[in-house]
Amino acid sequence: xxxxxxxxxxxxxxxxxxxxxxxxxxxxxxxxxxxxxxxxxxxxxxxxxxxxxxxxxxxxxxxxxxxxxxxxxxxxxxxxxxxxxxxxxxxxxxxxxxxxxxxxxxxxxxxxxxxxxxxxxxxxxxxxxxxxxxxxxxxxxxxxxxxxxxxxxxxxxxxxxxxxxxxxxxxxxxxxxxxxxxxxxxxxxxxx
Amino acid sequence: xxxxxxxxxxxxxxxxxxxxxxxxxxxxxxxxxxxxxxxxxxxxxxxxxxxxxxxxxxxxxxxxxxxxxxxxxxxxxxxxxxxxxxxxxxxxxxxxxxxxxxxxxxxxxxxxxxxxxxxxxxxxxxxxxxxxxxxxxxxxxxxxxxxxxxxxxxxxxxxxxxxxxxxxxxxxxxxxxxxxxxxxxxxxxxxxxxxxxxxxxxxxxxxxxxxxxxxxxxxxxxxxxxxxxxxxxxxxxxxxxxxxxxxxxxxxxxxxxxxxxxxxxxxxxxxxxxxxxxxxxxxxxxxxxxxxxxxxxxxxxxxxxxxxxxxxxxxxxxxxxxxxxxxxxxxxxxxxxxxxxxxxxxxxxxxxxxxxxxxxxxxxxxxxxxxxxxxxxxxxxxxxxxxxxxxxxxxxxxxxxxxxxxxxxxxxxxxxxxxxxxxxxxxxxxxxxxxxxxxxxxxxxxxxxxxxxxxxxxxxxxxxxxxxxxxxxxxxxxxxxxxxxxxxxxxxxxxxxxxxxxxxxxxxxxxxxxxxxxxxxxxxxxxxxxxxxxxxxxxxxxxxxxxxxxxxxxxxxxxxxxxxxxxxxxxxxxxxxxxxxxxxxxxxxxxxxxxxxxxxxxxxxxxxxxxxxxxxxxxxxxxxxxxxxxxxxxxxxxxxxxxxxxxxxxxxxxxxxxxxxxxxxxxxxxxxxxxxxxxxxxxxxxxxxxxxxxxxxxxxxxxxxxxxxx
Numbered sequence: 001x002x003x004x005x006x007x008x009x010x011x012x013x014x015x016x017x018x019x020x021x022x023x024x025x026x027x028x029x030x031x032x033x034x035x036x037x038x039x040x041x042x043x044x045x046x047x048x049x050x051x052x053x054x055x056x057x058x059x060x061x062x063x064x065x066x067x068x069x070x071x072x073x074x075x076x077x078x079x080x081x082x083x084x085x086x087x088x089x090x091x092x093x094x095x096x097x098x099x100x101x102x103x104x105x106x107x108x109x110x111x112x113x114x115x116x117x118x119x120x121x122x123x124x125x126x127x128x129x130x131x132x133x134x135x136x137x138x139x140x141x142x143x144x145x146x147x148x149x150x151x152x153x154x155x156x157x158x159x160x161x162x163x164x165x166x167x168x169x170x171x172x173x174x175x176x177x178x179x180x181x182x183x184x185x186x187x188x189x190x191x192x
Numbered sequence: 193x194x195x196x197x198x199x200x201x202x203x204x205x206x207x208x209x210x211x212x213x214x215x216x217x218x219x220x221x222x223x224x225x226x227x228x229x230x231x232x233x234x235x236x237x238x239x240x241x242x243x244x245x246x247x248x249x250x251x252x253x254x255x256x257x258x259x260x261x262x263x264x265x266x267x268x269x270x271x272x273x274x275x276x277x278x279x280x281x282x283x284x285x286x287x288x289x290x291x292x293x294x295x296x297x298x299x300x301x302x303x304x305x306x307x308x309x310x311x312x313x314x315x316x317x318x319x320x321x322x323x324x325x326x327x328x329x330x331x332x333x334x335x336x337x338x339x340x341x342x343x344x345x346x347x348x349x350x351x352x353x354x355x356x357x358x359x360x361x362x363x364x365x366x367x368x369x370x371x372x373x374x375x376x377x378x379x380x381x382x383x384x385x386x387x388x389x390x391x392x393x394x395x396x397x398x399x400x401x402x403x404x405x406x407x408x409x410x411x412x413x414x415x416x417x418x419x420x421x422x423x424x425x426x427x428x429x430x431x432x433x434x435x436x437x438x439x440x441x442x443x444x445x446x447x448x449x450x451x452x453x454x455x456x457x458x459x460x461x462x463x464x465x466x467x468x469x470x471x472x473x474x475x476x477x478x479x480x481x482x483x484x485x486x487x488x489x490x491x492x493x494x495x496x497x498x499x500x501x502x503x504x505x506x507x508x509x510x511x512x513x514x515x516x517x518x519x520x521x522x523x524x525x526x527x528x529x530x531x532x533x534x535x536x537x538x539x540x541x542x543x544x545x546x547x548x549x550x551x552x553x554x555x556x557x558x559x560x561x562x563x564x565x566x567x568x569x570x571x572x573x574x575x576x577x578x579x580x581x582x583x584x585x586x587x588x589x590x591x592x593x594x595x596x597x598x599x600x601x602x603x604x605x606x607x608x609x610x611x612x613x614x615x616x617x618x619x620x621x622x623x624x625x626x627x628x629x630x631x632x633x634x635x636x637x638x639x640x641x642x643x644x645x646x647x648x649x650x651x652x653x654x655x656x657x658x659x660x661x662x663x664x665x666x667x668x669x670x671x672x673x674x675x676x677x678x679x680x681x682x683x684x685x686x687x688x689x690x691x692x693x694x695x696x697x698x699x700x701x702x703x704x705x706x707x708x709x710x711x712x713x714x715x716x717x718x719x720x721x722x723x724x725x726x727x728x729x730x731x732x733x734x735x736x737x738x739x740x741x742x743x744x745x746x747x748x749x750x751x752x753x754x755x756x757x758x759x760x761x762x763x764x765x766x767x768x769x770x771x772x773x774x775x776x777x778x779x780x781x782x783x784x785x786x787x788x789x790x791x792x793x794x795x796x797x798x799x800x801x802x803x804x805x806x807x808x809x810x811x812x813x814x815x816x817x818x819x820x821x822x823x824x825x826x827x828x829x830x831x832x833x834x835x836x837x838x839x840x841x842x843x844x845x846x847x848x849x850x851x852x853x854x855x856x857x858x859x860x861x862x863x864x865x866x867x868x869x870x871x872x873x874x875x876x877x878x879x880x881x882x883x884x885x886x887x888x889x890x891x892x893x894x895x896x897x898x899x900x901x902x
């Protein structure tokens with residue numbers, strides 16, 4: 001019971017912190033609900049099979065058993081074969097993250113595979129999926145779990161890209177995404 | 193001071209965009225930083241960081257070798273060098289061998305330090321800065337004015353003009369549009385670049401990892417899209433353990449921009465595949481450039497604990513007026529002054545070190561726990577040794593060091609000032625002294641110094657005695673403050689003596705780098721103050737108190753007069769500032785507040801040494817509240833008033849606007865009474881309020897307290 005309480009407190013804190021840095025947080029129970037939500041989001045965003053309107057989804061555990069053909073069929077313009085050109089042209093990028101940090105609203109990813117970085121840097125909207133079971137309290141907690149010898153590129157993402165370089169005025173969306181939607185999923189296996 | 197330097201200060205001060213932007217930022221930063229650190233034990237955190245970094249700087253060469261082994265085992269190429277030229281050549285050769293035509297860069301102060309861009313551009317390679325601020329100043333042909341916010345000195349109008357002139361006509365001063373424009377223009381450059389160059393915030397020796405933090409996401413693109421990635425890392429970024437990333441990453445964004453974490457943080461521990469499937473070529477250059485030498489300097493080793501957050505700039509009362517360019521072309525502000533002295537040359541810091549007013553704000557917020565003001569004094573000392581004292585200063589100190597002559601001159605000054613004095617203020621002084629009275633009236637030299645007045649006070653004979661250290665201001669300008677001290681202590685059954693042999697506390701000499709003079713001042717005072725057996729040595733001037741309690745020891749140590757240290761320590765134990773002693777006496781029930789006295793609201797100004805060295809800032813507030821006064825805090829109550837001892841004489845152009853801001857905050861508080869524990873601040877602020885024709889009364893805490901006790 002106490003772990004459930006603790007984990008719900010972590011999720012609450014994560015949500016508050018992530019929203020404080022302009023991320024949008026959705027919370028669903030199952031993987032199927034997450035897939036449905038993402039399809040809906042892509043349709044709402046006007047993803048279609050036209051220049052500058054595509055979506056790129058980087059390989060990830062949640063796609064393992066999913067019917068990618070069906071997903072692609074429901075959203076024309078969505079592709080799972082991420083290339084540099086497709087990512088640069090895409091409107092939306094989707095990826096799954098390994099951990100979340102409750103006290104800063106941060107997502108953490110082992111991003112050795114370049115497609116995971118392409119989809120989270122080049123498009124204007126990044127949708128990040130994360131299991132609520134992967135919620136950790138803070139940075140020290142994740143540093144004991146990651147092994148830099150196994151992942152050569154670790155990415156920490158906290159909200160969308162931002163700058164205050166002109167007159168100290170906060171402006172969201174510079175070189176990276178200008179929007180970040182985080183989809184929290186309860187029933188999603190955690191990567192080993 | 194060279195005219196050129198003075199002119200650069202005047203130019204900065206007369207730039208309303210600069211002072212406006214920095215002034216507003218400093219207010220927002222203060223609140224934002226406090227919020228970011230909510231719930232964090234800052235002292236514990238910075239102690240941990242200082243220990244991690246200090247241990248690393250004791251073993252730079254070993255850590256660099258360990259880093260090289262770990263990183264090369266993963267396929268990274270590591271080049272360690274002490275020579276900036278070797279860095280430039282390495283990168284240029286690599287670029288030429290690999291047919292690199294264009295380079296994108298994320299922000300790196302180390303590349304600024306070695307002027308890398310110029311070197312590469314001269315060889316015909318296109319180099320693009322991609323951090324928005326860096327890109328703006330690159331287009332404008334300027335240098336960064338701030339380590340974290342390089343273009344903070346420019347307005348949106350100026351940015352729009354730069355974009356229109358250098359990139360594409362017709363840009364409007366609309367910030368979101370300017371940002372979008374930069375995104376659109378830089379995106380193809382990222383995609384087409386052959387090489388990415390980055391810096392790093394941390395380099396971990398045991399794993400060969402580098403940590404890069406950005407908000408814009410440009411470092412992720414720089415390290416992902418081009419086929420070659422080169423990271424230039426100064427030795428001071430090395431730490432031993434991977435887990436030690438946590439405290440640095442926890443502090444850096446909070447101190448730098450008041451964020452809990454930057455939007456992006458990348459930990460790169462080896463090459464990853466490129467987008468075409470080929471392995472990325474990853475080069476990490478570890479650059480010494482005098483860091484090792486610095487680590488062997490017993491005083492300056494501490495400066496290597498810097499994590500480059502620039503909070504010392506953000507809280508500096510001088511930086512927010514003059515901005516970064518007055519400091520030079522690369523590293524700016526407090527820590528920048530020290531880094532310039534090392535990475536460039538001691539001589540290069542000659543003028544900029546004088547900008548430090550020694551308020552101590554930066555010491556309080558430094559996440560690397562670096563005593564920046566003290567290190568700047570050390571620069572001053574070394575410059576004075578290397579170049580000698582300026583002639584005028586030498587003349588002044590020879591007077592200060594000659595007690596009799598000094599006192600005779602002060603008396604002569606009293607007679608000489610007669611034509612200019614009115615109501616206890618000098619409002620106009622002739623010619624060369626006119627700068628001193630431009631923004632505040634100076635107090636007149638008292639007709640009878642405190643050393644003479646105290647002889648006329650009828651004191652009760654008490655078993656307990658305190659020696660009073662007057663200091664120049666109480667003795668010669670404000671003897672009434674001394675009288676109040678005597679009055680209060682007498683009420684508690686303490687008799688006050690004034691050892692005649694006391695002389696200048698040595699602070700003016702110390703703060704000018706003249707340590708020999710300061711040490712001699714200290715030695716004379718130690719003799720005088722220890723001559724009679726007293727329980728306390730009390731002063732009503734925080735600068736004098738700090739001198740007696742700490743600096744005498746430090747000055748004697750600095751000049752190798754170790755035989756006198758036991759006496760200096762003996763004196764230090766007896767020294768106490770007036771308010772702290774008064775509070776102890778209240779607690780012991782030896783002082784009682786008068787009931788039913790007429791009280792008012794009051795506001796309190798924190799004097800730099802009183803708050804940040806003696807840490808006694810709450811004591812007078814508590815005392816006066818107990819006396820029945822109502823405290824109304826002013827904005828920025830602990831910001832320097834611009835006095836800074838002789839600073840007001842050396843840099844009146846800077847001192848004056850600092851005072852103006854203080855005066856406005858005092859007036860805004862709306863209390864009829866301002867209390868201060870430092871006669872120097874009283875002189876500065878009372879004089880400033882007098883010039884404004886304000887009715888606010890300015891008193892030393894001792895004066896008001898003396899009227900509030902039974």
